[in-house]
Amino acid sequence: MSRIDADGQNRTGARRSRPSAGFALVASELSVLYRRRRTWAMLAALAAVPILIAVAVRVTARSSGGRGPAFLDQITHNGLFVGLTALIVAIPLFFPLTIGVVAGDTIAGEASHGTLRYLLIAPAGRIRLLAVKYVGAAVFSISATLAVVSSGTMIGIALFPVGPVTLLSGDTIDIGQSIVRLAVIGAFVTVSLLGLCAIGLFISTLTDVPVGAMAATIVLAVASQVLDQIPQLDWLHPWLFSHYWLDFGDLLRQPIEWTSFGENALLQFGYFAVFGALAYGRFVTKDVLS
């Protein structure tokens, strides 16, 4: 009676015959992520970066004399540069901080709540759970970039004149095209963060303490950028996941030069493959004792 046949049927028959594709778990993961106050606090902090920059520039209304982040001087002439400047400010620290929190929390957070064991016996499946968690971190990366770009564009339009943008190649594009360029740069930044997401996911499988995994992920992001600054290590630079983080100048030419986008995507895919495999190797055989 309490036996299951080869197809996984039990005595109640048909109910169990066809497993669903499992998108319900992805939807559930995203809803849990975006129902946390912490997630919204981080997105709000990211959205505040361009607002701070724009207000500071507007209030002082004097030239920074070439100091400060790139494009800062352009803001007073054209509000569309607020989003771009804010991205440059957020990339070294704010993005790694927030992505580190989300990616470091993926598995370790579930373990510390004790919910990991219940997801596994549900059964979510270990590989599927890893995939779903990675998707969650990747979607957060998209919303993080979107928060900075959209809040920057809106505050820029509100506080400064807006007009055609002169590109690095000297060509001028209209406002509509400029917003498309901003979106492309946003995509570049999002792709840049996907390697870090995989690193965070792997670290998260190593511990039941989410804060530890978050801190380790953030430290790695900072360390990678520091190493990228040391000229003696230039052989290492192309392999650092942060190497292309600020390399979106090519996207501000006419026509768009996609080489750096492609190289960046390939590098990030490499990190995804390596750390995804490490996370798989670690998590599939891990004893869940939390």
Add this chain to the structure above:
Amino acid sequence: MTADAALAIETRGLTKRFGARPAVDSINLLVPAGSVFGFLGPNGSGKTTTIRMLLGLASATSGNMRVLGMDLPGQLSTVLPHIGALVEGPAFYPFLSGEANLRRLDSADRYAPGSTRAWRVERALERVGLTHAAGKKVHAYSLGMKQRLGIAGALLSQRELLVLDEPTNGLDPQGTREVRNLVASFADEGTTVFVSSHLLSEIEQMCTHAAVMRAGKLVAQGTLDELRGVGAAVARLHTPDATRAREILVARGLALKQATTPDAVTLTLPAGTAPEDIVASLVRGGVRVREFTMHTATLEDRFVELTGEGFDVAD
């Protein structure tokens, strides 16, 4: 019953080591299908580790497991949807409501149809009496409510086997009785229930079968009557002539137990031995009998005998 066809859980030489120390030491657990099976043992005796291995959360160091007729861990993904479990206390996202937590859990099961999810969640909450708190965030739940929500999580789908690890932890007497009634109703539906507990009284009231763990080893298993040792009784004799009494009793082939006081003799009476005959032969032999009491063994006597006095953590 025929051997393996009627077993919901069967382990052979199941062992789990953490470093050199075996947490579970070569146990052969046999849980008949349809039983309410009590898994007894002091804290730290290896009950939860065994449950973790049966649910695929931890890997076995050695040995074989079959659950619902499927080999583990190979067929884990096929067998898990048929098992509802509460392992080492309930665990939920404190920032989500009870209902949202159950929906999250249910969406993790690919075999659970999304079309009936809301209805099944509602029914599970109703069954454990949490309908009124469905929309409340779990961090506002009492320990007892979390425990009941944990049980509701195990009931989201039709299950063949329920594994409940210490299901009455943190519940008041009323809640404990409710859990007992729930377990009885699962058994009526034909579900095998595997309940672990360190509380003997709980097992005695709920279960048809039991197994006793001690320091990682399975020291006894069977029906409750088998465990009690049907028919055997313990007799206690008070006399100033204890030495003479022992000689007579040993001569009759009776098993004596360690004496606790110099004027007491404790012996085991096998089924069918008439106590009056024993008293008569003692008196004939010149033993002055002050008191002779009969005591039928309770499960508690047996449990203490098997696991030692007290519920100390086993070393």
